Amino acid sequence: MGKNLPHHHQHQSKSNNSYTKFIFALFFCLLGLACIVDLFWASSSSFSSSYLRFASNWVSQKPRIFVSQQQQQQQHNVDDKIGKKKRFLSATFADLPAPDLAWEQMPSAPVPRLDGSAIQINNLFYVLSGYGTLDHVHSHVDVFNFTDNTWRAKFDTPKDMANSHLGVASDGRYIYVVSGQYGPQCRAPTSRTYVLDTQTREWQSLPPLPAPRYAPATQLWKGRLHVMGGSKENRHTPGLEHWSIAVKDGKALEKEWRTEIPIPRGGPHRASVAINDRLFVIGGQEGDFMAKPGSPIFKCSRRHEVVYGDVYMLDAEMKKWEVLPPLPKPNSHIECSWVVVNNSIIITGGTTEKHPETKRMILVGEVFQFHLDSLTWSVIGKLPYRVKTTLAGFWDGYLYFTSGQRDRGPDNPQPKKVIGEMWRTKLNI
Numbered sequence: 001m002g003k004n005l006p007h008h009h010q011h012q013s014k015s016n017n018s019y020t021k022f023i024f025a026l027f028f029c030l031l032g033l034a035c036i037v038d039l040f041w042a043s044s045s046s047f048s049s050s051y052l053r054f055a056s057n058w059v060s061q062k063p064r065i066f067v068s069q070q071q072q073q074q075q076h077n078v079d080d081k082i083g084k085k086k087r088f089l090s091a092t093f094a095d096l097p098a099p100d101l102a103w104e105q106m107p108s109a110p111v112p113r114l115d116g117s118a119i120q121i122n123n124l125f126y127v128l129s130g131y132g133t134l135d136h137v138h139s140h141v142d143v144f145n146f147t148d149n150t151w152r153a154k155f156d157t158p159k160d161m162a163n164s165h166l167g168v169a170s171d172g173r174y175i176y177v178v179s180g181q182y183g184p185q186c187r188a189p190t191s192r193t194y195v196l197d198t199q200t201r202e203w204q205s206l207p208p209l210p211a212p213r214y215a216p217a218t219q220l221w222k223g224r225l226h227v228m229g230g231s232k233e234n235r236h237t238p239g240l241e242h243w244s245i246a247v248k249d250g251k252a253l254e255k256e257w258r259t260e261i262p263i264p265r266g267g268p269h270r271a272s273v274a275i276n277d278r279l280f281v282i283g284g285q286e287g288d289f290m291a292k293p294g295s296p297i298f299k300c301s302r303r304h305e306v307v308y309g310d311v312y313m314l315d316a317e318m319k320k321w322e323v324l325p326p327l328p329k330p331n332s333h334i335e336c337s338w339v340v341v342n343n344s345i346i347i348t349g350g351t352t353e354k355h356p357e358t359k360r361m362i363l364v365g366e367v368f369q370f371h372l373d374s375l376t377w378s379v380i381g382k383l384p385y386r387v388k389t390t391l392a393g394f395w396d397g398y399l400y401f402t403s404g405q406r407d408r409g410p411d412n413p414q415p416k417k418v419i420g421e422m423w424r425t426k427l428n429i
């Protein structure tokens, strides 16, 4: 979350760093490997600055410290494996070749947001909640008007509604908001569920989910609100459950959620798209940051994550999830980063697997297209920068995106600034 982290966090990582540098240097001197010390210092200084950046991205990662020759040999073995894996997975970390698109900057949203949500209803783009900083979450909706490209309205969300990682879906008038994380830092998700009438701007509550979910894939499909996957209460453990409830005109037609066929792989931050008789669930991850045990402010601490490119599809029979061709690279944090245009799903940005060696997070800057007739993927362009949990819309031939967390620059795909910027490009596909 970039600049907004408390200062003590950064100091802490800085001193860890000098210590690490010292240990590294000492170790190599002792081994008499003076010839590589220079080289190592060179990479170590980039390591140290990136460690700081890394730390400022919600993370405190312990650097490796070599202590014995045996361990060094083991380390070499690991590095060999990583080397192989890197060659094998290189497309994951590199930007894929993609044509440039001409992006035009539009008025920024009133606030920056990360892990917010968005629903487009005709020419209006409802942008909900999200983090402003790690210690502050939004509890309002901003509305962008695509006709005159202005941010017009702002109104509150219910006090008890989650503030980030919502599951959202709409029928063109009502916006359903299912579960999500309540409060800042890495607090737990709730099961509370609401519906907004966009014409009256009134909120009502709906039957709560059978259990809290964090960033579940959510979609309205054939008269039922479907909620799939996400993480469980601790934000980290993938949920496989799939529930649905019949809804009409902003009202639940049933008292309880119905259990449906579980999704083959659980986890948060996926896109879910309903098109006619088919429901698609795309990308996402298993695992996420969770609250540090005992932390009174539920301070975020990093946990193991696996990002995936899986695509699943359910047809009207709802008997079995079909596995479709995966995304061109593993991609997560794309829950509201998609639009449907010309019988295809367009996905903007995201975040991919961490780098196997540096463990740094790597953002995605490509625009992907999934062709619904051939069920194939292509890379159709580049965003102005790499960015995750961006919110995408489509109006009058233009692809728009706003919000999310962008990279550190063209040469550094690690996450940094939380943005409110809005951009658009004329799409020609």
Ligand SMILES: *[C@@H]1O[C@H](CO)[C@@H](O)[C@H](O)[C@H]1NC(C)=O
Pocket (backbone or CB within 6 Å): 124, 145, 146, 147, 148, 152
């Ligand atoms: C959106 O903008 C158009 C053009 O200015 C305007 O006619 C319309 O009323 C606006 N819609 C809303 C809901 O503000």
Ligand SMILES: *[C@@H]1O[C@H](CO)[C@@H](O)[C@H](O)[C@H]1NC(C)=O
Pocket (backbone or CB within 6 Å): 341, 342, 397, 427, 428, 429
């Ligand atoms: C969608 O397809 C139509 C017909 O081929 C084409 O005229 C239009 O430009 C396409 N739209 C976009 C946004 O590319």
